[in-house]
Amino acid sequence: MSLRSLPREIRLMRAMSREAKRRGISYDELSDQLSPEELYLLSENLPDVTRWGLVPDDEITVEPPENRTVAAARSGDWWPAAAALAERTDWDRRSALVEALAEAAAEDKDWLRSWRAEAPGDVNGLVVQTEALVRLAWKARGAAPANETTEAQFAGFHRLLGEARQSAERACAAAPEDPTPWVSLLTIARGLQVGHERFRQWWAELIARAPAHRSGHTQALQFWCAKWSGSDEQMFGFAEAAAADHPSLAALPLEAAFEASLKNPKIWQERWIRPRTDALLAWLATGGATGPYARTEHSIAALALVETKRYDLAVTQFRAVGRHADAWIWHYTELPRLKFLLARGEACRKAKKP
Template identity: 40%
Template sequence: MLGLIKLYTVPRYRRMMKGIAKDAKKRGLTTSDYMRTLGSSDLARYLVPPIKPMDVERFGLPPDAKITTKPLLPKPVRDAKVAHAAGNWQPGADLLAGIGKDWDRRSSVVSLLGEVAADDDTALKAWRAARPDDADAAAVHADALTNVAWQIRSARQAKYVSAEQFRGFQRVLDEADEASQTAAELAPDDPTPWATRCMIAMGRQYGHDEFRTVWDGVLARDPLHVHAHARALQYWCDKWFGTNDLMWTFAEEGAAKHPKLAWLPLAAAFEASFAGVKDAWRDKRVEAALDRLLPWLDGEGRDAPDTPNSRAFAARALVELRRGTEAVEQFRHLGRSASGRVWSYSGYGASHEFRTHRNRACRLAK
């Protein structure tokens, strides 16, 4: 009974208990008896807040059933990913060779292949055996090892990570660091290994001066590198090794460089809001960032590799600012893709978060 009383003191659990009580009554059972029939997945279902029905198709948006959390990739990238997962490294190698020094696009493909290789490195091993000094294979190898390390650690707070996990995490990070240095030596002009090293630096708990040394390596090769800025913003968050002020400073400095980085203050507002900062989305820096970002998304940046992620941040910011018509327009561009980072923090899942804010946008647009 005491446990039930505690549940009722928390709004989200109170909602869960009301839902359970309602369903128990339908079945002619007491709440306690009905709860004994429920597994953990059943209880989780009751915790998810309902999404108010909305006819999103009236606004030219795809129905809920078609929403996917998987990135909607261009065909050449999708084909390379599928081939890599099947053990064939050649399409990925050809794709990277064709990209050349388009650093943002190169980094996005390296990250994608690195994620695949972290789960199954068959193709990567064959690639490195066939071309031992291939800089592209080395960059994917470093990224893959970094992914493996973070898989071992998990995304949970440090207090929930076991000592054994931490030991495995640090051991693989050491390998990743060595691999990233090798990749950097094979392609001295390439910022991609340095962007990978930003993630390694977080895992190895670099101090500010150490991290800035890595960051200087990125800036020397590409001062506008999108993926590196995304990773560095995490470092400067209060939840990692920075503060709210340091995060905002970094975001503003990045946004001032180029419109394609104007999503950074939106990401800062999101992180601050997630950390409990009241009215973070109402910060004047958010509107200023949108003024720079939105024209770029509709023009030069329409087909940039990280545009879907930037649009997702823009859509969320516009909803929070109650600019519904503009938010709906961003959701039209996003289509059925709920793969943006801004949706991924929710304990209810990215699809639920995406649909919730999309519905809010439509209600505001009415």
């Protein structure tokens, strides 16, 4: 009988006994020292992924790679952010930088306050402020389902989204050519449930400026999913149409599949998943590999390949992902690093031996 055929509890006990002996401590002492993630990983007995040329498990982080502009902002220096955004007209790369800066501001907004106070006429500061308010709103709400979210959380959520909407409207007026604040409005539309007509108006404004905007399409897909303002039919219809029109949006049908899989895991057995995955792989083999969302798209491809038992290709995608498990697809759980390690471990365990 192999170790993996034993019940998880027995595997865990055996693994903990070995680990305690290796560390020279008691079983109980080890139990007190290990996190839930570490306990689970011990029971899984993951393979040594370095044999497949992958980053060791203990080097995996859920943080994104360090960005000097964002690091400077976190330290209080907003000038590099202002300079970078003033020069950035590649809309996808601009959005990616705004998102990273907004996330930093949502954690510590002092530097953004300084930017807005010292350069009130800089529209780029207003654009970052808008997206930061959106992220603060979602943090105020929390990640729990609606029936587990308090009235106070919802009140904070809606108040901050109202502020974000006002900020976005000012940014749209001040930078009429920039699609970025329109992307923020699409996220706001979801939270405020503005309705289909208003959403379509904002959507038209976005695609008039950037027809294949990557982040904007992801936000729109979320609007059209069943848990927000649409249905599975509307979500999949939107994703398929976008991917058909723009090869750079090849990941969207798989994003839709992932969203649907949260309630229906069997969707990965659908026959259409394979050609959609192949389309994403083709995109990543060409222009997609150098895009600002490449790591996210490699992650989506890796997960889809694991779910469809195409393990050798999955290993290749995990190799491209590297050590940063920061893509949103891993963060639909309280333990994103664990989700990443388990998927990667399964890919290696079932792939051809190196």
